Amino acid sequence: MFLTDAITPSLPLSPQAGPVAAIEVGEMLSAQGTGLLHRAGVLSCLLALGILIAFATIKLTLRCWTLSKGVDHSDGGHRKRQAAPVLRVGGLALYAVFGVACLMTFFLIRSPGSEGVVNLLPLPSFFLLGSAMFWMGFMDDLYGASAVLKLLVQVLVGVGAWFSGMSIDMVTQPFQQVSLDTGGFSLVLTVFWFVVIPNLFNLTDGMDGLAGGLGLFLAVLLSAMAYTMGNGSILLICVMMIGALLAFLRFNFPPARIYMGDGGAYLIGYFVASAALVTSNKGTVTSVILAVVVALGFPILDTAVAMVRRGLSGMPVMSPDALHLHHRLQVVGLSKRKLLFLVYAAFATLSVMGFAVYFSPNYALPIVAVVLFVSSFVVLRHLGFPSDFKSVKDCMRGMLEARKHVRYAYAISQVLSQDLDRFEDPSRFWEELKAALSKLHILLPFDLLEEGEAASAREDDVLVYRLNDSLVWELRCPSPLSSRQWVRVVRCFHSVVVAAVAKWGHVPGELGIRTCQIPPDPDTSSHFPLVKGFV
Structure with a gap:
């Protein structure tokens, strides 16, 4: 296993220990009072630094970008409705903060006063694999890349993560806390995780502010779980990424001035996938994964519906269209900003549910599962999907x-x-x-x-x-x-x-x-033909 010498011993928990026990250990480590995690000033400075770097990078990019590549043009109102061409290289700002966050974390976890801060993150490989994911997407933004090539890179990143220790080695039954070693399936599960999560973010990036908002709520959720576990390295990186996403949303909120592009979407997806696997010790990784899956409920439902619809109708399952859930929601007549706030409310609710599942899976998981099932049924029925x-x-x-x-x-x-x-x-x-x-x-x-x-x-x-x-x-x-x-x-x-x-x-x-004699409302997408229903 390729691990750096920066890795300190993991939390003193048995594989059977649950999240509550892990939280108690995190509180024990933080109770020293002099630890890095209780230095609110440090976290505030990192948050401000993330905002500043991303803000400056985006401003510089908007002012200095002269290439014809990396520009997203309107398609006349089908899927892309921007009035003017928009840069799709906002991922550069996120990548800049990602790199600085890794560098700052490397030095801060070695600084005086950081005793007791747990580091489960292989920083060099974490940064290099994230860089590979970003540059693959960024090259796609500029020159285009085949789906096969992108899938190959994602698989290689997943394999690299497995060799680096960011892996799913153990699955815990959430109700009885019985752990099962995944054995030879560990590599398959890990690669699947690192392929699915980045692609979920990329598929979500179809509306101004959507993917950035999803990444923001996931970063907040991961930082909360990292804090309760006493995992300082992940907490520090999460705080800086929160700052980066806040600055990015300043420019990506409707009407967007810049898009994160495939590079940014893949990078945020990689960050969420890898941080989830190293936020806790191996015994509680199942609870963290379940929490992330619950928080990703909106894009998971959207992707599942889209793939079933395309597969049944005879279209390639990965072909783009304007029939995603956020497109359908625009048909009800809400402005893009109001719709975005509605989706953000859903993201926030799902994130709270995810943390509840992480904190107490025995009690929260059945309740959350029922709520998600009923909510999904109601939403799909409201959008015209068949319900009987x-x-x-x-x-x-x-x-x-x-x-x-x-x-x-x-x-x-x-x-x-x-x-x-x-x-x-x-x-x-x-x-x-x-x-x-x-x-x-x-x-x-x-x-x-x-x-x-x-x-x-x-x-x-x-x-x-x-x-x-x-x-x-x-x-x-x-x-x-x-x-x-x-x-x-x-x-x-x-x-x-x-x-x-x-x-x-x-x-x-x-x-x-x-x-057309009657143009549609310029702030909605009600022009889509027959988008209501499973078409």
Whole structure:
């Protein structure tokens, strides 16, 4: 195991000791009064330092960044609605604070007066693995990276964490405090943890202030658990990361001036994943993991619903769309700021529940599980998801009926995406799009039909699909499929059509793409077509 000489002996607990016993030890260590953990001035200075470094880095980046790379442009209102291009390199500020936090922690845990402060963190490997995760995401922000390459790096980071001692070596049954050595599964569980958590943060980064707020609440939760355990190294780093995220949110709050990007999202996810494994001793790591999982309830529910929806409909499970829970919540008409405060309230509640599970899993876990189940059911039902057996059955039957059409439409859209880059003549691209629609039996709108064709057309065949804030797409889909199923098919072409309009501007009238007469509320995303329900 690659551990640094900075590691001091772990907490004097047996593997069977629970969180309450660990807290008693933490209080015993802190009760010395001269320990670093009770120097509020030190923690306050670290918090201020984190805010200052992140604030200065972001201001400098906004003023000096001149590269065309690392800039996020609007897609016309589909998934990205910013009025002007926004930098997506805010992760640089988080990484700067992360590096300084590791350096400060290295010296502070060796400073006079820090006796009794427990350090379970392999600082050099902790920093290097976090750097690998950040730079992988940052390169993706600048130049793009394949999903396979990103997954490979995440797996390697997980393996490195396992060799460094940041691993899931023991699983404790929370009700009877019976511990089970994971043995050969330790590596698999650890790698899975380091792949899932960063990707959850990256998937959450789809709305101004969302991923940063989630990271902030997780950092506060981890710092509280580290304090009760007397784990000084994690506490010091958590405090500085809290400062960094507070400064970042100053610029990321709607309307955002900078995004954290994949680099920042992966770094925060790595920080949460690794800190959770070294916050406590091996005997209580299960309680910490459960606490983090509960606090991540919102993105876990969102990701699970998205993957099931995409899988059933025939789309790749990792394909981006505008149907996440935070997109659906915007349909109710709340402004982005009000919606963000609502989500923050959910984050805060889940964090408190997570700490309760950590502090007393025997009593809190069953209650929290019931509350989460009921809350998830109520939220999903409010957003239009099927809530009874018949509606679930009908929904799944409809999705499976349209599945082959969706898969075919998605495959064609990928070819059109390549054509968009290759073709210089826009008329050639639009002809290819018309041919693709014809293969799917999607026809011209009413007012472009010949007199004989119009007589046999039906009004209920018409699908009006909103592309963005200013354009709608009027199509006829005279197939037995329902309008909701046709929305799934047409959605496959959404990104490539919007990109083509942005590239060439002019659209042939026979395609049915027209200017929208009534623009949506600029502070909401109510323009999304048929986003209510499991579509």
